[in-house]
Amino acid sequence: MAARDYGQYCAITRALELVGERWSLLIVRDLLVGPRRYGELAAGLPRIPSNILAARLKELQAAGVIRRVPHSRVIVYELTPYGRELEPVVLSLGAWGFKALGDPREEQVITPDSMTMALRTAFRPQVAATLPATAYAARVGSAGLLVRVDGPALEVTRGDGPADLAFAAGPAIHRVISGDLTPDRAIATGVVEVLHGPGDLLGRFATTFHLAA
Structure with a gap:
């Protein structure tokens, strides 16, 4: 069940229900680079609260976007084939956002x-x-x-x-x-x-x- 229900029968609405929560697409972004342990995801998103990271991972798993798998004696998170279909979406979103990037702030x-x-x-x-x-x-x-x-x-x-x-x-x-x-x-x-x-x-x-x- 998505954390947010917009109450509309629409494919865009459904996509946002699955990956539109804050931090969700950034988790997907990092997993597009490769599988990551929980600690690696946390380090790559230094401002995400640990409870929010845990919640987002649980939601993305329930949506079939990511999965937990054993890797070299540890558990890592990786995208499912369904999740990897988001790659062109993420790249296009990055190209669109680049136009409004502006100058970096000090922090x-x-x-x-x-x-x-x-x-x-x-x-x-x-x-x-x-x-x-x-x-x-x-x-x-x-x-x-x-x-x-x-x-x-x-x-x-x-x-x-x-x-x-x-x-x-x-x-x-x-x-x-x-x-x-x-x-x-x-x-x-x-x-x-x-x-x-x-x-x-x-x-x-x-x-x-x-x-x-």
């Missing part, structure tokens, strides 16, 4: 899973298919990601590894992705710090990952 953070989904949202496979395969080591706030682009294929994983370009940035990296700030200007103003590799590869990154604000 706002970027998590590894939120950055991973932001990159999936901004990825342009048709453009990437025309460019050489490239690996980026991106540290955005506390999120350290290895981003591999090979033709139209994108792979984003946590951690470090061999990369053609390693860079660090804050939430203002969205200005590069939106085209509001050129890669050269981003480096010159300190929005992006090149840690390793030729800085001109940031232009390739901005071409590969682009969302108009």
Whole structure:
């Protein structure tokens, strides 16, 4: 039973009853990256009260969106096939929300899973298919990601590894992705710090990952 009943017989209404409660879609967002333990979900959503997280997980399980499964001697949460059907919805919602993102507030953070989904949202496979395969080591706030682009294929994983370009940035990296700030200007103003590799590869990154604000 959904926590909220709108009293309407409508598919959009039903979808909102299933995943429209606060925090629900952010849980789905993080599980689209991969299965997560309860503690990992809590760490990725630092402002969610523990009782609300438990309630949302229970509701999403009852709706058939997620399930609990054993994994390496621990219990993790993962999306069901029905839940994974939300991926294009979440990506489209991210692209729509990007237009109203504005400048980051001081207290706002970027998590590894939120950055991973932001990159999936901004990825342009048709453009990437025309460019050489490239690996980026991106540290955005506390999120350290290895981003591999090979033709139209994108792979984003946590951690470090061999990369053609390693860079660090804050939430203002969205200005590069939106085209509001050129890669050269981003480096010159300190929005992006090149840690390793030729800085001109940031232009390739901005071409590969682009969302108009």
